[in-house]
Amino acid sequence: MRTxxxxxxxxxxxxxxxxxxxxxxxxxxxxxxxxxxxxDREGVTQCVFRGENSPEAAQxxxxxxxxxxxxxxxxxxxxxxxxxxxxxNENLETGAVELVxxxxxxxxxxxxxxxxxxxxxxxxxxxxxxRYLDLRRPRMAANLKARxxxxxxxxxxxxxxxxxxVETPVLSKSTPEGARDFLVPSRINPGKFYALPQAPQQYxxxxxxxxxxxxxxxxxxxxxxDLRSDRQPEFTxxxxxxxxxxxxDIIALIEGxxxxxxxxxxxxxxxxxxxxxxxxxxxxxxxxxxPERRIGMEMVDLTEDLKNCEFRVFSGAVANGGIVKxxxxxxxxxxxxxxxxxxxxxxxxxxAKGLAYIQARxxxxxxxxxxxxxxxxxxxxEALRAKLNIEPGDLILFAADQWEPACEVLGRIxxxxxxxxxxxxxxxxxxxxxxxxxxxxxxxxxxxxxxxAVHHPFTRPLPEDEEKLKKGELAGLRAQAYDVVLNGxxxxxxxxxxHEADLQSAMFTALGISEEEAKAEFGHILDAFKFGAPxxxxxxxxxxxxVMLACKEDxxxxxxxxxxxxxxxELMTASPAPAAANALRDLRIKSTVEEKPKV
Numbered sequence: 001m002r003t004x005x006x007x008x009x010x011x012x013x014x015x016x017x018x019x020x021x022x023x024x025x026x027x028x029x030x031x032x033x034x035x036x037x038x039x040d041r042e043g044v045t046q047c048v049f050r051g052e053n054s055p056e057a058a059q060x061x062x063x064x065x066x067x068x069x070x071x072x073x074x075x076x077x078x079x080x081x082x083x084x085x086x087x088x089n090e091n092l093e094t095g096a097v098e099l100v101x102x103x104x105x106x107x108x109x110x111x112x113x114x115x116x117x118x119x120x121x122x123x124x125x126x127x128x129x130x131r132y133l134d135l136r137r138p139r140m141a142a143n144l145k146a147r148x149x150x151x152x153x154x155x156x157x158x159x160x161x162x163x164x165x166v167e168t169p170v171l172s173k174s175t176p177e178g179a180r181d182f183l184v185p186s187r188i189n190p191g192k193f194y195a196l197p198q199a200p201q202q203y204x205x206x207x208x209x210x211x212x213x214x215x216x217x218x219x220x221x222x223x224x225x226d227l228r229s230d231r232q233p234e235f236t237x238x239x240x241x242x243x244x245x246x247x248x249d250i251i252a253l254i255e256g257x258x259x260x261x262x263x264x265x266x267x268x269x270x271x272x273x274x275x276x277x278x279x280x281x282x283x284x285x286x287x288x289x290x291p292e293r294r295i296g297m298e299m300v301d302l303t304e305d306l307k308n309c310e311f312r313v314f315s316g317a318v319a320n321g322g323i324v325k326x327x328x329x330x331x332x333x334x335x336x337x338x339x340x341x342x343x344x345x346x347x348x349x350x351x352a353k354g355l356a357y358i359q360a361r362x363x364x365x366x367x368x369x370x371x372x373x374x375x376x377x378x379x380x381x382e383a384l385r386a387k388l389n390i391e392p393g394d395l396i397l398f399a400a401d402q403w404e405p406a407c408e409v410l411g412r413i414x415x416x417x418x419x420x421x422x423x424x425x426x427x428x429x430x431x432x433x434x435x436x437x438x439x440x441x442x443x444x445x446x447x448x449x450x451x452x453a454v455h456h457p458f459t460r461p462l463p464e465d466e467e468k469l470k471k472g473e474l475a476g477l478r479a480q481a482y483d484v485v486l487n488g489x490x491x492x493x494x495x496x497x498x499h500e501a502d503l504q505s506a507m508f509t510a511l512g513i514s515e516e517e518a519k520a521e522f523g524h525i526l527d528a529f530k531f532g533a534p535x536x537x538x539x540x541x542x543x544x545x546x547v548m549l550a551c552k553e554d555x556x557x558x559x560x561x562x563x564x565x566x567x568x569x570e571l572m573t574a575s576p577a578p579a580a581a582n583a584l585r586d587l588r589i590k591s592t593v594e595e596k597p598k599v
Contacts, residue, residue: 001019001021001071002019002020002021002071003018003019003020004018004019004020005020005040005041005042005043006020006022006038006039006040006042006043006044006045006094007040007042007043007044007045007093007094008042008094009045009076009094009097009099010094010096010097011078011096011097013076013097014076014077014078014097015075015076016075016076017073017074017075017076017102018073018074018075018076018099019071019072019073020038020040020045020047020071020072020073020099021040021069021070021071021072021107022038022039022040022069022070023038023039023040023066023067023068023069023070023110023136024036024037024038024039024064024065024066024067024068024069024070024110025037025038025039025044025066026066026118027064027065027066029062032051033048033049033050034048034049034058034061034062034064035047035048035049036048036049036061036064036070036072036101038070038072038099041141043092043093043094044092044094045094045097045098045099046079046089046092046094046095046098046099047072047074047098047099047100047101048098048099048100048101049061049101049104050100050101053074053100053101053102054074054101054102054103054104056104057072057101057102057103057104058101060104060106061101061104063106064106065109065110065112066110066113066117067110067113067117067133067136068106068108068109068110069106069107069108069110070104070105070106070107071103071104071105071107072099072101072103072104072105073101073102073103074099074100074101074102074103075099075100075102076097076098076099076100077097077098077099077100078096078097079095079096079097079098113133114126114130114133115127115130115133117133117136117137121134124557124565125565125571128557128563128565128570128571128572129571129572130572131561131562131571131572132572135561140558142551143547143551143553143558143559144559144561146265146547146550146551146559147543147547147559149264149265150261150264150265150543150546150547150550151218151238151543152264153257153260153261153263153264153265154216154218154238154257154260154261154541155216155218156260157256157257157260157261158214158216158240158257161214161253162213162214163214163215163216163240163242164212164214164215164216165215165216165217165218166207166212166215166216166217167217168197168200168203168204168207168217168219169197169203170196170197170220171184171194171196172194172195172196172197172203173194173195174193174194174195175195175202175521175522179198179223179224179225180223180224180225181195181196181198181222181223181224182195182196182222182223182224182233183195183196184196185587185588185589187586187587190587190588191588196222197219197220197221197222198221198222198223199219199221199237199239199540200217200219200221200239201456201458202458202522202524202525204217204239204240204241204538205241205458205497205525205528205536206524206525206528207241208241208242208243208497208499208533208534208536209528209529209531209532209533209534211243211534212243213242213243213244213534214240214241214242214243215240215241215242215538216238216239216240216241217238217239217240218236218237218238218239218543219236219237219238219239219540220234220235220236221234221235221236221237222234222235223235227564227565227566227567227568228566230489230544230545230548230555230556231556232544232556232557232560232563232564233564233568234564235542235543235544235556236542236543236544237492237540237541237542237543238492238540238541238543238546239538239540240253240538240539240540241536241537241538242536242537242538243534243535243536244534244535244536245496245535245536245537246496246535246537247437247480247482247496247537249537250482250494250496250537250538250539251273251274251435251482252273254484254492254539254541255272255273255274255433256272258270258433258484258491259272261546261550262431262550265550266550268429268431270431270433272433274433274434274435274484275433275434275435276434276435276436276437277291277434277435277436277437278436278437278438279436279437279438279439279440280438282436283404283407283408283411284299284301284403284407285298285299286298286299286411286414287299287407287408287409287410287411287412287413287414288408288411288415288488289436289439289483289490290436290483290485290488290489290490291434291436291485291488292415292418292432292487292488293432293434293488294423294424294427294430294432294487294488295414295415295418295423295424296330296423297327297328297329297330297414297417297418298327299325299326299327299407299410299411299414300325300326300327300328300387300388301323301324301325302314302324302325302326302383302384302387302398303318303323303324303325305324305380305383305384305387306318306324306376306380306383307319307324309375309376309377309380310375310376311356311372311375311376313356313372313400314356314398314400316400317400317401317402317406318400320402321402322400322401322402322403322406323400323401323402323403323406324398324399324400324406325398325399325400325406325407325410326384326388326396326397326398326399326410327388327396327397327410327414328388328389328390328394328395328396329394329395329396329397329417329421330391330393330394331393331394331421332393332394332395332417332420332421333359333360333361333369333392333393333394333395334359334393335359335395335420339420340355340357342416342420343355343357343397343413343416343417346412346413346416347399347409347412347413349412350405350408350409350412350413351401351405351408351409352399352401352405352409355397355398355413356370356371356372356397356398356399356400357370357395357396357397357398358370358373358384358390358395358396359395360390360391360392360393360394360395360396361392361393362392363391363392365381384396395417397410397413397414397417398410399413415488428552430487431486431487432486432487433484433485433486434484434485435482435483435484435485436482436483436485437481437482438462438478438479438481439454439455439478439479439481439482439483440454440476440477440478440479441453441454441459441461441465441469441477441478441479441481442454442474442477442510442511444474444475450511450512451474451510451511451512452511453507453511454479454481455479455481455493455495457504457507457508457511457513457522458495458497458498458504458507458525459479459480459481459495459496459497459498460479460480460495460496460497460498460499460503460537461477461478461479461480462477462478462479462480465477465478466503469503469506469507469510470502470503470506472509472510474510479495480495480496480537481493481494481495482494482495482539484539484541486546486549487549489545489549490542490545491541491542491545491546491549492539492540492541492542492546493539493540494537494538494539494540495537495538495539496535496536496537497536497537497538498529499529499533499534499535499536500529500533501526501529501530504522504525504526504529505518505526508522544556544559544560547559
């Protein structure tokens, strides 16, 4: 139906007769001569309709509207350029030439669109309802292409290094770890349910026991959890596992793959190796296990300096075994009352009772605006000034609590300040990759009164902590776990796995999983580990988030072809939807949801 695509015509094609097909991007009538910008996936070519070239095509061109699908045949000519007129368009790759229409076929007419494709639309639900139109936008089409380029780069990189792409089941077994599962009833096994996989974790470990050695998969995963801009109920991971590797082997592999992916999609060479921070250092300095380092504002410990402060919020926290931390928001002393209120609300939402701050309006402490600075000694003030490099115009923000909650509160405030100060603007091209390592192996759940796995129950402790795990000494255990972070976003995480039955049993015991429960839920793993399971480890990268960052988007919905909205609805097909009564009957299921009476 075509000889060329719409971004292919160049001056070397002048004089050739070509056929293009695509969508009418725009229509311009200039004194009876119709100019059409014809668009396909690759780009745009200008077509001109003149009566002297083809009266029929010229007459028909007057009926065209945006998004009509048309086929145009004619010779390629150079666009007009004289001393007085220059119709060439340097912004188009085809801008030096145009197609002079001798034949026009209207393949399909388009009705009036529900929204204009050349303007951004704030109503996301309308965009999702007409997603097939939304994806025609150049930005969205470019995002889908970038996703393909990134995925192909990953596949090529891993394949070249001996990894095998192996598919694992989508219908699997529900297990107690992780988020809530999506359940699928089995018709031929009444009363039993499959679970859609949150990750192929157990299967890929079984592949290592099977001797595959190097596995990867572009895996579809499912989690029934609350949604946000970077979370979907179904998502895609670049999942991999390898035998006979240690942490540094996995890290070096992923660094090479990410360098390859960003070179393919952005044309940039990312420096490697990436920086590394332990989890403790990341939390202590940035208040986050996925630190955003581009914005500065590192947190400083002031516990020793303020342990005897008359301001009881500080000294009381230290007396209870806690800490005092702060950071300097340079040049932000002029924060408005509304901004301070918003920062206070952020602190409270993170678990703090309020927000302590100092607005350093000038050098002398008497000019500092703060609810507590008058109760500080000169020695304490000078310690703050020295450690935080306080200068006129700075805003100092504090947190006082036990170490981890204090770090988390100040970390959230730090990110909010960065948004208020527009610190991210102009930094879209900066790529700050880093690794966060040595996560806690376990975390104590106060509400349930038990220990829980920070990552998953198959994560291996550091060698020096293995005996402690076996002995039940659970506080402070560290994991051979690692997350790769880009610009404050977690791209993915992984770990070296447990491969011995006795150590895995010790882990289940630490998690309060009885021997009977372990055998029922994970018996296949425990059994497999008895038959020469190799040392192994792996990682999973979130493809959606990775593409989002590569495309400089703010939401993963912008890089997924047909995403769900923030209520879990796919609006184009109206999914999810009620099931037919006979389908539920076949599954021996009855809904307990009561229909609301129609008004």
